[in-house]
Amino acid sequence: MYSDITNGGKTAKALHLKTYQAPVWTVGYVTLKEGADSQSWMESMSGAGIPVTSIRDYVRQTYAQTLHQLDLASQLAAFTGLFILCVVMFLAIRLSIQQNRPTLSLKKALGFTTGQLKREWFLRQIPWCLSGAAAGLLLALGPGKWLCCLVLEQLGATGFGFDIPCPATLAVLVLICAAALATTWCSLSAIRSVTPCECLKGKEIS
Numbered sequence: 001m002y003s004d005i006t007n008g009g010k011t012a013k014a015l016h017l018k019t020y021q022a023p024v025w026t027v028g029y030v031t032l033k034e035g036a037d038s039q040s041w042m043e044s045m046s047g048a049g050i051p052v053t054s055i056r057d058y059v060r061q062t063y064a065q066t067l068h069q070l071d072l073a074s075q076l077a078a079f080t081g082l083f084i085l086c087v088v089m090f091l092a093i094r095l096s097i098q099q100n101r102p103t104l105s106l107k108k109a110l111g112f113t114t115g116q117l118k119r120e121w122f123l124r125q126i127p128w129c130l131s132g133a134a135a136g137l138l139l140a141l142g143p144g145k146w147l148c149c150l151v152l153e154q155l156g157a158t159g160f161g162f163d164i165p166c167p168a169t170l171a172v173l174v175l176i177c178a179a180a181l182a183t184t185w186c187s188l189s190a191i192r193s194v195t196p197c198e199c200l201k202g203k204e205i206s
Contacts, residue, residue, distance in 0.1 A: 078172075085176065086183040093125070093187040097194075104191060105198035118188045122181075129180040137173055 032038055042052045097104070104117060145162050 082175070082179050086179055089180055089183045090187045093121075093184060094190055097121075097188070097190045101194055102199050104194045105196055108194060109196035109199055114192050117191050118185075121188050121191070122185055125184045126181065129177055129184065133173055133176040133180060136176070137169065141169070 032041060038054070042054065045052045107117060108114075141164065145164075149161065
């Protein structure tokens with residue numbers, strides 16, 4: 001018995017069976033030398049009556065629909081993650097602005113403009129955005145990959161591994177940082193509603 005994700009989880013093969021019947025078919029796997037013309041070799045085998053299928057064509061024909069569904073699922077997960085990221089950051093920064101309204105109001109009363117305050121807060125958030133994106137990416141590439149492999153192993157895909165190219169990793173990091181910084185800048189528009197006189201509310205002037 002061995003795991004096979006294409007057959008509902010498990011598949012069985014038997015060796016050294018005592019049977020006198022001819023096999024229905026036999027499958028042979030061939031690896032050509034580097035630089036060999038695979039197309040010419042396949043045509044020569046087909047001319048000899050041996051059906052030959054390229055492994056790339058086999059994977060495309062067998063897993064095309066599955067790969068398409070996985071691609072859609074990955075895109076949906078990416079957009080959902082970015083949406084959640086933007087919503088959480090938007091609410092967190094708006095809450096922080098509400099908590100610091102007296103300080104912001106005092107700075108406006110001292111002559112600071114809304115643009116200056118927005119730039120100050122934006123520059124203050126950049127290290128947090130970059131460090132958070134890097135930490136999340138490292139967790140995804142480390143424990144995240146291990147957890148995904150563990151789940152797939154329960155479904156019958158033993159020995160499954162992820163091959164994540166470096167350009168894709170950098171693209172994800174840039175996308176996360178860009179979304180976080182754009183959300184930060186948009187959420188800082190709430191500073192415009194802070195007025196200079198708010199810092200005097202509840203104060204008694206003698």
